[in-house]
Amino acid sequence: MALNDQSTRIRDGEELDAAIIDSYLKAHIPGLSGEPQISQFPGGASNLTYLLEYPQQEFVLRRPPFGHKAKSAHDMGREYRILNQLNAGFPYCPKAYVHCTDESVIGSEFYVMERVNGIILRADLPAELNFSPEQTTQLCKSFIDKLVELHNVDYQACGLGxxxxxxxxxxxxxxxxxxxxxxxLTPDAPLWTEVKAWLNEKMPADHPKSAIVHNDYRFDNVILDPRDPQRIIGVLDWELTTLGDPLMDLGNTLAYWIEAGDPAPVQLMRRQPSNAPGMLTRQQFADYYAERAGIEIKSIDFYYTYGLFRLAGIVQQIYYRFFHGQTQDKRFAQFVQMNKLLEQMSLQVIKKSSL
Incomplete structure (x- = not known):
């Protein structure tokens, strides 16, 4: 089995015209020759990601999903700008080559960036890596270190103020x-009334030091070096990035972090190997983050619950498109059940919280 991230056939209804893409890229990227082979990366549930393989060079094309889009989401120009400017302070962003604003080309805006070839972890650690628990702990800490590094970037110096x-x-x-x-909202979705009231009641002040907030930092958005899989060489999916409270970003990441001791229904949602022997628990994750960032976090309950609510919002926006027939992707059919489980997880945190 190849450990490097693999693309597959394009999903029905999400095809691209290779001839049109080829003509556009050759007009904007010098030195391209040959014809591209186009395939699709199967991961992700928001922007669509394609691999463009030329004989001598590989690119990745990103475009918004088909169907209903949240008003401020899927801003291709913004993501393109972040990649090119943030790289000066955080050298894990892929180089972006071209941003197309002419929707007549493929039916939407899109941008094209370099392909950073490496390992992207999905639900489980590949057996071929043969990581010991100690190596897994080191990988986990490296993952957290990159988040701390991002939060320490001088965004003014990068021109992203x-x-x-x-x-x-x-x-x-x-x-x-x-x-x-x-x-x-759809008729079958939960209302989250109690959780929303609690979040409003327990809301803390903004952290005094603002930061670049990735807003989707998880293992399947980082690329590992194939020669040294404990080393992170790339960070992907900057579409939600903004400036804000770094602890809210931590909460977003903790919402994805399903640990080994979580109950079976929660384990079914897991999309990264956060339960592997050697991985830190959510509390250990937050403690290590706080130590490396040099800050005090008295309780993660608010930030974790916020992360769960926000994740439910993302899940529900995607399910809304499926519910109304705006996407044919059958992965999304059960997203409303995930939404309901996220609400129950939030209510359990609130029940036990000392806040």
């Missing part, structure tokens, strides 16, 4: 995701 508005970030996230959730 206008990327977002850090002041009032926590309050805007709670109200914003509440609003987005309401807009994506």
């Amino acid at each position: 206008d990327l977002g508005k850090p002041e009032g970030y926590v309050a805007r996230q709670i109200s914003g995701w509440s609003d987005r959730y309401e807009k994506a």
Whole structure:
């Protein structure tokens, strides 16, 4: 089995015209020759990601999903800009080559970036890696170190000081995701009434040091060096990146972090090997983050619950497209059940919380 991330056939309804793509790229990227072979990366549930293989060079094309889109989501130009400017302070961003704003080319905006060839972890650690628990712990800490490094980037020096508005970030996230959730409601979705009330009641002040917030930092968005799989060489999926409270970003990552002791229904949602022997628990993750960042985190309950609610909002927006027939991707059929489970997980955190 090849450990490097593999593309597959393009899903029905998500095809690209190779001749049109080829003509456009050759007009904008010097030195291209031959014809591209186009395939699709199967991971991800938001923007669509394709592999363009030329005889001498490989690219990745990103475009928004088909169907309904949240008002401010899937901004290709913004993601293109982040990749090119953030690289100066965080050298794990792939180089972006071209951003197409002419929707007549493929039916939407898109951008093309370099392919960083490496290992992307999915639900389980590949047996071929043969990691010991100690090696897995080291990989986990390296993963957290990159998040701390990102949060310490001087975003003003990168020219990204206008990327977002850090002041009032926590309050805007709670109200914003509440609003987005309401807009994506379907008749079979939970209301999250108790959780939303708790988040509003327990809302802390913004962290005094604002940071670049990735907003989707998890193992299947990082690339490992095939020659040294404990070394991270790339970080992907910058579409949700902004400026804000780094602890809210930590909460987002903890929401994806399903640990070994979580119950069976929760394990069914796991999409990264966060349960592997040697991986830190959520509390250990937060403690190590706080130690490396040099900050105190008295409780992760608010940030973790926020992360779960925000994840439910993302899940529900995707399910909304499936519910209304705007996507044929059958992976999304059960997303409403995931939403319901996320609400139950949040209520358990609230029940046990000392806040």
